[in-house]
Amino acid sequence: MTAIRLGISELRRISAGTLPKLAILAMIVIPTLYSGLYLFANENPYDKLQEIPAALVVQDRGATVEDAADGTSTQTNFGDEVAEQLLSGDGGFGWVETSQADAEVGVRSGRFDAALIIGPTFSEDLASSGKFEPQQASLILITNDANNYLAATIADTIVGKVRDSIAEQVGTEAADTFLKGFASIHTNLASGVDGAQKLVDGATQLSDGTVQLVDGTARLASGAGEAASGASQLATGADELATASGRLSSGAATLSDGLDTLRSKTASLPSQTQELADGAQQVADGNAQVAGYGQEAAAAARDVVGQLGNAQTDVAAVLAELVASGELTQEQADRILPVVTQVIDDVTPRVEAAATQVEGASQKLDELSSGSAQVAAGAATLAGATPALTQGIATAASGGDQLASGAAQLDAGADTLASGAGTLASGTAQVSDGATELASSSVTLRDGTGELLSGMTELRDGLVAGLGKIPDVDEQTQEDTAKTIGNPVEVKKDTIANAGTYGAGLAPFFMSLAAWIGAYVLFLLVRPLSTRSLAAGRPAWQTALGGWIPPAVIGIAQVALMFTVVKFALDIDPVYAVGTAVLLVLASATFVAILQALNVYLGAVGQFLGLVLMLVQLVTAGGTFPWQTIPEPLRSLHRFLPMSYTVEGLRQLLYGGDLATVARDVGVLLVVLAVALLATTYAAYKQRVWSPSRLQPELVL
Incomplete structure (x- = not known):
């Protein structure tokens, strides 16, 4: 293809001669030097922290810790x-124990x-919570960012781990003491449950007893009321008895005196009664004689009445004779x-009445004569009995004296009885009032004991419920629980993709x-477009590809060398090696x-x-800190720049992450490449026509 021939031609041009070849070699090595040296220098810096000098100052004077359980x-x-923990080699830095003054001077120079100062009250402050006098213990960390900022940051992390270790130890001990206290509480609460039962x-017995007490006090109040009423009546009767006994005493004394007088006066009674019998007989005889005279007088009166009737006739006759004679x-x-x-x-009625009275008197005289005869007979009998009577009177007089003495004693006793009965009445009234109050109070007591029983039952039930909620564990479980409380959270790493080292994380x-x-x-060495191709008027896409192929081929050599050094020299072994290389x-x-x-x-x-x-x-690719931590507008640029997707894709391939994410990243890079x-290509098309600015550019690097 023409584009390939253009690329090969450009490669021949830039590699003609020794220096050009060395230049190409240097360009191939530059990415490897950059990434390799940096990753080598930062392969695993945390393994070298012991080389960092740090001062340790221990001023702690210790503390006495009491075990609340025993x-x-x-x-x-x-x-x-x-x-001891820091100096043993587990403290991160190369700790050197020294004085506070030396530590401060050393950090400054x-x-x-860094310097860590443990104050004199460190142990006392840690133990203060067990005495309920809490004081927060503190560690003093001295750093100097002028020495190294990351050293200060690492020191913060190390001291934080020390703090967590101390907190875990103290928390474990406190939890152990706490759980032992729970054991003691459980034992004591169990005893409390028994006591509550x-x-x-x-309280049940007391409640039953108070019910009986209410009944008894009610009966007591009723009986006391009746007793008070009876005592009042007794006091009244005793007063009346005292009054009557007083009169009895007085009457008995009078009776005694009268009997004595009677005894003296009746000493001659036998002879006198005999004389009375004789006189009564004489009276009886006289009465009989007078009664006879009365009968005679009554008969004469009856005759007078008859003569008075005749006298009227006689007077009339005499008057007639006197008239006749002229005398009248x-x-x-x-x-x-x-x-x-x-x-x-x-006169006639009077005479008749007198005759009737005389007859009545005569009859009465007869009766009197008969009575006198009876009196005479009785007097004779009395005369015969008077010796015994006088003897009885004498005996009665003697008994009267005794009666008077007894009546006097009775009077004194009655007074005492009246006084005691009054006191008894007052006391029984108070007893009645007290019994009434007692009956009322016993009802309150009964209600109170009912509430007490209810409260005791609630207390027992609450203690039983509380006892069930308080743990009762063995010593081993206490120890394990204390450790868990002291360090409640264990972070178990379940790493989906693990970088392994700090250097691998930055790779x-x-x-x-x-x-x-x-x-x-x-x-700096390769021309972006072939001038000869542009001048020859070749298709723009061929020119563009012809300019892209030479640097792309050298780029393949660059990443190949870089990948080889990273994998085999720096021991950063990709999980998906082929994918990483591609x-x-x-x-x-x-x-x-x-x-x-x-x-x-x-x-x-x-x-x-390109440099900008x-x-x-x-700063936007998120290679060190997560990209979300960068500010706007850089955060928005992260989504549009290609290195963001390269970093993300390499992480997934190096550490064994999500291949779907890699596919997306590859897709984005392919789109950007296209x-x-x-x-x-469009620029190559436009540059087939030469302009003055192209022939004489303003700036040449």
Whole structure:
């Protein structure tokens, strides 16, 4: 093909002579030198951190740590443990133990890249949380960015790991103490559950007892009320008894005196009763005689009544005779007769009444005579009984004296009884009030004991529930749990694609950059388009391809050498070696096409823009830090520049990543390659006509 012949012709031109051949060789080696030297220098810098001098100052005076579980105490010094860990070779840097003054001077002068100072209270501060007097322990890291910025950053990372190690150790010990405390709490809480059960049982008995107490106090209050009422009645009766006994005592004394008087007065009673019997008999005889006289008087009165009736007739006859005789006038006689009649009428009832009274008196005298006879008989009987009566009166008088003495004693006892009954009534009233209050309080007590039982039951249930939630584990489980709490998170790397070393991690970026640099320097020697082809009027696409093929072939040599050195000299072994090589060839070809187009369109300016474009891709390709961390507008450029896809594709192929991503990256590079070649073809078409600016350019590099 014409394009191939044009390429071969251009290769012959640039390789004619020794110096041109050396120049081509140098151009082939440049990408390998750039990427190889940089990757060799940064192959694995973290393995050389022990060569970095760092100062270590330990001032920790230690602390006493008490075991809350068994009360024992131990002396510990976390500062010495940190120093031992760092000085043993696991501390990253080449640590040198020294004084604080020497460390500060060394960091300032550059003799040390960093200094770590462990203060005197480091252990005490770490142990302060166990005493509930928390103080945050601190490590002092002295760095000097004037010595090396990355050294300071690495020192931060190392000290962070030391801090994590200390935190893990302290956390493990604290968790172990905490879990031992849980074990003690579990044991004590189990005892508490037993005690709570006993409290529940006791509260149950107490509740039952208070129910009985309420019934008993109710009965007590009722009985006390009745007792108070009875005591009040007793006090009233006792007062009445005292009053009556007083009267009895007084009456008994009077009775005794009267009986004594009666005894003295009745001493002559037997003789007197005999005389009374005799007199009564005489009275009976006299009464009988008087009664006879009464009967006679009554008969005479009856005769007088009859004579008074006759006397009226006789007076009338006499008055008639006197009138007849003239001694009286009729008028006088008429006046006298009514008077006489009136007198007779008045006297007659009186006489009759007197006769009736005399008859009654006579009858009464008969009765009196009969009674007197009975009195005489009774008096005779009394006279016979009076000796015994006088003896009884004497005995009664003696008993009266005793009665008076007993009544006096009864009176005194009744007074005492009345006083005691009053006191009893007052006391039983107070007892009744107290029993009533006791009955009311016992109800409150019953309700309170019910609440107590409910609370004790809730306490027991809560303790049982709490006991089930408190772990009760063996010593080994406690130790394992403490370690897990001290270091709860273990990062297990499940790397989909693993770079292996720091140098391998940077290889995609620097190999891509080396491919661009290699393509860039080629156009210092190779012409982007064949002048002879343009002058001969060959087709534009042949001219474009003829100009692209020579640098593309040299680019293949560049990436081939670079790939060989990286793989075999630097031991960066790609997972997909063939794919890596193919992608490097495609990247080089694409970069050559881009730079060819820039040179064809802009000449020396395009060559300069190729350098600028390399610088822009240096910061936008995401070769070191993730591209998302760069600011706008550089972040947007990342998606449009070809080196971004070269770096991404090489990462996937070198580390064994996603081949679908590689396919996308290859597709993008092919599109960019095609666009660049089309652009160059169009430029070749336009440059078949020569212009003054082409014949005499303003700037030549």
